[in-house]
Amino acid sequence: MLKLCVVLCAAVSLAHGLDKLQQVFQWQAVDYEYPTEEMRQYAKFHKDFIPENNLPVGIEVWENKLFVTVPRWDDGVPSTLNYIPMDAATTMSPNLIPYPSWEANQVPSQAQDQCDTLTTTYRIKADSCDRLWVLDSGTVGIGNTTKQICPYAIHVFDLKTDQRIRKYQFRPEDIKEGTFIANIAIDVGKTCEDTFLYASDELAYGLLSYSWEQNTSWRASHGFFFPDPLLGEFNIGGLTFHWFPEGIFGITLTPPEADGFKNLLFHPIASNSEFAVSTSVLRNKTLAESVELSYNQYVKIGERGLDGHLTSHVMDHNGILFFNLIDRNAVGCWNSLNPYRPEYIGHVDMDNEALIFPSDVKVVGDDLWVISDRMPIHLESETGLDFNDVNFRIFTIPIRNAVRGTVCDGPLNYQTPRPVYPPQSFVDNNLLYSTQQYYKPYSGVTPKNLFSRKIIVRPELPSYLTEPETSPLPARRNQLARAVPSYSPSGNTWSYNKFNYNN
Structure with missing residues (x-):
């Protein structure tokens, strides 16, 4: 403190x-x-x-x-x-x-x-x-x-x-x-x-x-x-x-x-x-x-x-x-x-x-x-x-x-640093996401107002992410569900679909 x-x-x-x-x-x-x-x-x-x-x-x-x-x-x-x-x-x-x-x-x-x-x-x-x-x-x-x-x-x-x-x-x-x-x-x-x-x-x-x-x-x-x-x-x-x-x-x-x-x-x-x-x-x-x-x-x-x-x-x-x-x-x-x-x-x-x-x-x-x-x-x-x-x-x-009250507000955790979740058990069709964002640029794309996202599917979420009354995340889940149609694990690694905000 x-x-x-x-x-x-x-x-x-x-x-x-x-x-x-x-x-x-x-x-x-x-x-x-x-x-x-x-x-x-x-x-x-x-x-x-x-x-x-x-x-x-x-x-x-x-x-x-x-x-x-x-x-x-x-x-x-x-x-x-x-x-x-x-x-x-x-x-x-x-x-x-x-x-x-x-x-x-x-x-x-x-x-x-x-x-x-x-x-x-x-x-x-x-x-x-x-x-x-x-x-x-x-x-x-x-x-x-x-x-x-x-x-x-x-x-x-x-x-x-x-x-x-x-x-x-x-x-x-x-x-x-x-x-x-x-x-x-x-x-x-x-x-x-x-x-x-x-x-x-x-x-x-x-x-x-x-x-x-x-x-x-x-x-x-x-x-x-x-x-x-x-x-x-x-x-x-x-x-x-x-x-x-x-x-x-x-x-x-x-x-x-x-x-x-x-x-x-x-x-x-x-x-x-x-x-x-x-x-x-x-x-x-x-x-x-x-x-x-x-x-x-x-x-x-x-x-x-x-x-x-x-x-x-x-x-x-x-x-x-x-x-x-x-x-x-x-x-x-x-x-x-x-x-x-x-x-x-x-x-x-x-x-x-x-x-x-x-x-x-x-x-x-x-x-x-x-x-x-x-x-x-x-x-x-x-x-x-x-x-x-x-x-x-x-x-x-x-x-x-x-x-608060700005376009930057969202379902965030201000008590403790957000955890870095390692890949865990895969949950198909659950379409639940952590709020952790990733910023890995990917090659083969002309840089144009672009952030690539790695979407992590997790079986559990903090409670503040599952309260539709106070969180805009459900609408965000639906948007991502339309943009990212499928998920599949690949051996011991994870394959990630890329989400382009220009689409």
């Missing part, structure tokens, strides 16, 4: 019109927990801390710690990886505490043998093995001001001891001219040793895999990683600007399939399309590096429609995808029981003030977390942010409440 005294005591629905999201923290400008006030004033005097240059972009939650990342896009950012102890916060604008220490967040020397501290990190991930994964870009500045001080590297911390347990520097072959990596996804397999990190290279259009067990990395390429040339214009917070080079960015993992593998969902920023590839491809160095062998394993699953740009997204254990609809000042959702089409894209909440650029979304247990930071105003406007106004906000909401 998260220790959320501060959430319960301080969460409010402010007058700016949010219907569901509960605001937990807010800042006009972020500050840091310096050991003494004298040290804070010293840092300001020497331009080591310039509050106006600190823009939080990423969040993560582990037990009572709420992590917040601040990239070093300009001078005066004293710490890039920070946290808030939620059970000890006494204000809605708490100071950030460097993690794991002040020393670990000092800007390193340009000498690569001294690149042992954190330079700039964007989005981070805590895994089920109580490890915090941090990808350090090794850069300071942004755009034309970017300087590569240190190589791209992965830092992994033991959250129980706050000690770094591994640092891995990407191979030179993994990094291309123009590489910019901000997003990661963590894929824990059957054991903690069987873990992979995936990282999206937004501006050199690649997808990197790192194996914890093998302690090595490799790079994949595909045409789906590139931006859509027709969708490079954005309008956010009253600003019209162009991010036309922005390729693959947001990445997240689905729940496991029957074969134990997951699928990685991804999209370029300059796009309104969503794509997928099985982790069986990304985990295999030979497959991942070979465009010829793996090209048809990537599929387009659908489009979000007008104003469909997004950066960050995450899928929960029920197969609900949450994301930031940045053009709409909204947090969106998609239930993977449905086709990936505009009519099935729901709004969790939206607000033209509080949700200007909801930069990051995270699912922690059965709760959704969101941070908004007005990034386009900070980066693209001539005047910049008004630091007399609230600029940065962090929200949370139980997922059950987030999807």
